[in-house]
Amino acid sequence: MNNISLSEITVIISAVLIFFSIVFGIIRLAVGPNTVDRVVAIDLLTIVTIALIALLAHQAERYIYLDVALVYGLLSFLGVLAVARFLERGI
Template sequence: MAELLIQIAAVLIFFAILFAVIRLILGRTLVDRIVAIDALTVISLSLIALYAHVSGRFAYLDVALVYGLLSFLAVLAIARFLEKGL
């Protein structure tokens, strides 16, 4: 049963990647594209966490945590740049 749930989660993650890439390509404004990239980072964090669970190597969760923090800071920096410029 647990393996079935992991497979369902993986399929849902890959559908989310597909939809985020479509949003990235079809985004009309720069803000739409930035949100799509941020969504892709969140999706990749869930993929890293799923892989950590499947492989049993929970050190990957530390990698996901640092990646999430850097992604958050990057989005903040881009938002500040778009609002005020350099």
């Protein structure tokens, strides 16, 4: 097992750090005292997801997986914006 390359170690470290971030976000979503806290958790998770999908594309060596990350990058703010506008009675 000595022939693990630098790139694989990096992917493992980054993935574990991102896992912890996801776990913290889920905990905040579960315990969040009010709705806005939960929305903040969702906001965090969507943005972390973009990085995670990019990392998956790197790990699978497929260029095309980035298109999914592009969709999230462009559309993920709409869910948060919808809830925010709902809370301030905008829709």
